[in-house]
Amino acid sequence: MVQPITVGSDPAGVAAGDGAVWVANSGDRSVSWINPATNREVKRVPVGNGPTGIALGDGAVWVANSLDNSVSRIDPDKGEVVARIGVGGTPSGIAAGLGAVWVSNTTDGTVSRISPSSNRATPPIPVGNGPRAIAVGAGAVWVANGLDGTVSRIDPASDTVTATVGVGGSPSAVAVSPGGVWVTSELRGTVTRLDPATTRVAGSIDVGSAPAGAAVTGDTMWVTSLGAPSSHRGGVLKLTSAKSLNPSIDPALADEDLQAQLLHLTNDGLLGYKQVGGVEGSTLVADLATSVPRPTDGGTTYTFHLRPGIRFSTGQVVTPEDVRWSIERGFKINPQFQGEAFWNVIGADACSRRPAACRLTKGIAIDPSANTVTFHLSEPDPDFLLNLAWPDAYVVPAGTPATEARATPVPATGPYMVQSFVPKQRLTLVRNPSFREWSRDAQPEGYPDRIEWNLATGGWPARRDAAVDAVERGHADFYGDQPSRKRIDELTTRYAAQTHLYPYRGSFQMYLNTRVPPFDDPRVRRAVAYAVDRNVVKQQYPGPAVITCQLLPPNFPGYQPYCPYTLDPSLAGAWTAPNRETAAHLIKESGTSGMTVTVWSFPLFADVSRYFVRLLDDLGYHARLRTVGRDTTQASFDKFLGYLNDPRHKAQMGAYWFSGIPSPAFATSYLRCDAFEPHSGDNVNTPEFCDRGLDGRIDRALRLQTTDSTKVSAAWAAVDRRVVDQAPAIGLLVPQGVDLVSKRVRNYQHNPMWGVVLSQLWVVGT
Numbered sequence: 001m002v003q004p005i006t007v008g009s010d011p012a013g014v015a016a017g018d019g020a021v022w023v024a025n026s027g028d029r030s031v032s033w034i035n036p037a038t039n040r041e042v043k044r045v046p047v048g049n050g051p052t053g054i055a056l057g058d059g060a061v062w063v064a065n066s067l068d069n070s071v072s073r074i075d076p077d078k079g080e081v082v083a084r085i086g087v088g089g090t091p092s093g094i095a096a097g098l099g100a101v102w103v104s105n106t107t108d109g110t111v112s113r114i115s116p117s118s119n120r121a122t123p124p125i126p127v128g129n130g131p132r133a134i135a136v137g138a139g140a141v142w143v144a145n146g147l148d149g150t151v152s153r154i155d156p157a158s159d160t161v162t163a164t165v166g167v168g169g170s171p172s173a174v175a176v177s178p179g180g181v182w183v184t185s186e187l188r189g190t191v192t193r194l195d196p197a198t199t200r201v202a203g204s205i206d207v208g209s210a211p212a213g214a215a216v217t218g219d220t221m222w223v224t225s226l227g228a229p230s231s232h233r234g235g236v237l238k239l240t241s242a243k244s245l246n247p248s249i250d251p252a253l254a255d256e257d258l259q260a261q262l263l264h265l266t267n268d269g270l271l272g273y274k275q276v277g278g279v280e281g282s283t284l285v286a287d288l289a290t291s292v293p294r295p296t297d298g299g300t301t302y303t304f305h306l307r308p309g310i311r312f313s314t315g316q317v318v319t320p321e322d323v324r325w326s327i328e329r330g331f332k333i334n335p336q337f338q339g340e341a342f343w344n345v346i347g348a349d350a351c352s353r354r355p356a357a358c359r360l361t362k363g364i365a366i367d368p369s370a371n372t373v374t375f376h377l378s379e380p381d382p383d384f385l386l387n388l389a390w391p392d393a394y395v396v397p398a399g400t401p402a403t404e405a406r407a408t409p410v411p412a413t414g415p416y417m418v419q420s421f422v423p424k425q426r427l428t429l430v431r432n433p434s435f436r437e438w439s440r441d442a443q444p445e446g447y448p449d450r451i452e453w454n455l456a457t458g459g460w461p462a463r464r465d466a467a468v469d470a471v472e473r474g475h476a477d478f479y480g481d482q483p484s485r486k487r488i489d490e491l492t493t494r495y496a497a498q499t500h501l502y503p504y505r506g507s508f509q510m511y512l513n514t515r516v517p518p519f520d521d522p523r524v525r526r527a528v529a530y531a532v533d534r535n536v537v538k539q540q541y542p543g544p545a546v547i548t549c550q551l552l553p554p555n556f557p558g559y560q561p562y563c564p565y566t567l568d569p570s571l572a573g574a575w576t577a578p579n580r581e582t583a584a585h586l587i588k589e590s591g592t593s594g595m596t597v598t599v600w601s602f603p604l605f606a607d608v609s610r611y612f613v614r615l616l617d618d619l620g621y622h623a624r625l626r627t628v629g630r631d632t633t634q635a636s637f638d639k640f641l642g643y644l645n646d647p648r649h650k651a652q653m654g655a656y657w658f659s660g661i662p663s664p665a666f667a668t669s670y671l672r673c674d675a676f677e678p679h680s681g682d683n684v685n686t687p688e689f690c691d692r693g694l695d696g697r698i699d700r701a702l703r704l705q706t707t708d709s710t711k712v713s714a715a716w717a718a719v720d721r722r723v724v725d726q727a728p729a730i731g732l733l734v735p736q737g738v739d740l741v742s743k744r745v746r747n748y749q750h751n752p753m754w755g756v757v758l759s760q761l762w763v764v765g766t
Helices: 257-263 320-333 335-341 348-353 462-472 485-493 522-531 534-540 580-590 603-618 634-645 664-671 692-707 709-726
Strands: 011-017 020-025 030-035 040-046 051-057 060-065 070-075 080-086 091-097 100-105 110-115 131-137 140-145 150-155 160-166 171-177 180-185 190-195 200-206 211-217 220-225 236-241 271-273 284-286 301-305 364-367 372-376 416-422 426-431 450-455 499-503 506-512 545-547 596-601 622-627 653-659 729-741
Touching: 020 051, 020 060, 030 051, 040 080, 051 100, 060 091, 070 091, 080 709, 091 140, 100 131, 110 131, 140 171, 150 171, 160 200, 180 211, 190 211, 236 462, 257 450, 320 335, 320 348, 320 364, 320 372, 335 348, 462 485, 462 729, 485 499, 485 729, 506 522, 522 580, 522 603, 522 729, 534 545, 534 603, 534 729, 596 603, 596 634, 603 622, 603 653, 634 653, 664 692, 664 709, 692 709
Parallel strands: 011 051, 051 091, 091 131, 131 171, 171 211, 236 450, 596 622, 596 653
Antiparallel strands: 011 020, 020 030, 030 040, 051 060, 060 070, 070 080, 091 100, 100 110, 131 140, 140 150, 150 160, 171 180, 180 190, 190 200, 211 220, 271 284, 301 372, 364 372, 416 426, 426 450, 499 729, 506 653, 506 729, 545 729
C-alpha cells in the first residue's frame, strides 16, 4: 500500500536518514520534516527561494536554493536554519561527503565546496556546461554536465577537475557504487557505467525509457523512469481560449502570453528556459547555442557557439548570419520593443532611430567558419541573456522579409510548424519534419502529433464560459485564460482534478503618487500599508490570489519574505492582520486628516477600489472613486494606465498588476529616479518616486549580478526591503492563474515562463 504524505508546494528533492525524511518544497520556499514512524509532516522549515537539491551530512540538512544562489543549513534536531551560504549561479544539485558539501551551479558551470566547520564556500571549481546532478564516492566528486553530455571528476584534495568523460545525451543523474559511477540520460534512454579507477566508460545499458533519477543501495542500482518518450506520442491536442490570438504569428511581434506560448513550439533562440514545470522552469538554458556564455570585457561581450546541423523546416541549416539578421529584422518590424530589449547592443540606437536601415555589424559580429556569434554591448546589462530567451530574439533565416508575417509563417526550428492560421480565430500546428531533438531541456520533442487552437464562440465575456464548458465536456483539452469569478469555485471543487492554480510572474499593487498630498508624506503611505486588510482585498479581487506585502513576487530571484505592515511582525515575513492603531498614529503625526483623496480604478478592480475608498474614509480622509474605461478589454486598460501614469493628471492612487520577466532588475527599474518623466504620457514611474538611496542599492545589485553571484540575491532583497519601507506602492496580492485541462490530458506541467508545457502534454484515449 502506498500512503501519500502532504508536504509543501512542488516538492523537488528528498533526503532520508537518522530517523527523519526531509523534502525540499520548491514552490513555497520550505523544507518538510517528516517522521517516518507516523508518516506525517512534523514541521515545515522556511529556507531560501526555489529549494531544489537536498542532502544530509556532517550532522546537518543542506538545501540548495536555486533562485537565491544560496545553501541553507538546517539543524536536524531543532528543524531550524542555522546558516545561509552564498554559492554560484542557480545551484541545483547538492551532495555531502569527503569532509565537505558540494553544490553544482547550473548557470555558472561551476561546483562550490562548503566547509561544514566554517559554513563558508571556497572559490568555485569550473566544470562543464549546465552541471546538474552531483554525487560523492570512490574518493572523488562526480558531476553530470547536462549541456555537454559529460561527467567531470573532481579531486577533493586539489579542488580541480582531473577527468572529463563523454557520456552523451544530456546526463540527468549520477550515483556511485563501490564498483562504478552510474549516469542516466533521459535523451538517450540509457544508464552508463564509468570505471572510477580509470574514469573510462565501462558499459551502457539501454533501459528503454527516459531514466530521470538514480540511487545505489548496496550492490543494487535503482533508476526512476519517466516512461519511454514514444509511449505517449500521438493524438490531437485541442486548445481553446476566450481571448483572440494576435493577428500576427511573427515572433518579432509576440507581445501576448498565448502567442508566445504557441510560437515557442515552432521557433527557438540562442537561449531558452528549461521546459519543465515548477521552479526549475526558471532556469536559463542553451537552445540553439551550445552553452550559456560567461561575459567578458567587463560584462560587455558575449560569444555564442551555435549547435551544428540544426535545420529550419525549409531544410536549410541555421547559421550565424541568421542570428544577426533576426535581431536586425526585429528592429525593422517592432523598433520600440526591440530597442527596449537590446538597447545596449552597439548600433541599437541608430536602429531605433532609423529601423529600415538597421545594421548591427559592429554590435553582432559573426564568424561562419567558427560557427559563432559575438554580441558587443556599450555597457553591461544583467538582463541581456534573459532577453535573448524571448520570442523577439527567435532566429529566422537571413533574408526573411522584414514585413509582418500574418497568414504566412516564418520557417520553424522547433518540434512543430504552422500548418494553417486564420487571424484571431484558429491556428493548427503539425510536426516539423526537419526537427531532431538536440536538447531535452530547451526544446524537447513533442508528444501530440497535432495541436489545434480555436477561439471560443460568442461575445466577450460569454466566450470565457463557453471555453470552460468545452473543456469540462471534453470538446477541448486546455483552457489557460482566467475564468469568470463565478466559475472558480466550481472548477476548484467539482473539477479539482482538472484544475491547476499557479502564481503569476508579478504582483497586484496599490500605487501612491509620492509627489501629490497626502502621499508625498511617507508616513501616510506607510499608514495605508498598515491599515489595509489584505484578506478583504483578496476577497474583492477578481480571481484567486495569495497575500503579500512586497512588490517582488515570491517566484523571482532575490525574494525574501518581508512584511513590517502587520500585527506582530516576525522573521517569517508573513502578514497576519491590519495594524490600525499604528496607522492612526502615523496619520495624526502627518497632519493630513481631512484631505480629499481620489482612488482611480479600472473596471476589473472596481470592488478592490471601493474597499480602499471606505478604508480612507475610516482613516479620516474624504475619499471618492473615479473609474477610467467602460469594460475590461486591453484597450480600456491601456486608457486607464495611460491616465494614471501621466504626471500631468496628478492622479493620487490606483491599483493594477505588475508582471514581466523574472528579474528583480526589471521589477524595480520603474522606480528609479531617471524613470520618472514629468511631462510625458509615456511615464512608467507610476508613483513618481525618487530615492537616491534606492538607486544606489539597485546599482550595487546590478554590478553584483554580473560579477558575484554569491552576493546578488541578498543585494536584491535589500532593494526590495527599501521599496517596502518607503511604500511608493503597497504590495497586496500575488494573483494566481488557472489552467483547466480535460480528463484525457496527462503529464501537466506549468512552466513559470511559458505556462503549460504544451508539447509535453499526453493526450490519452485517442
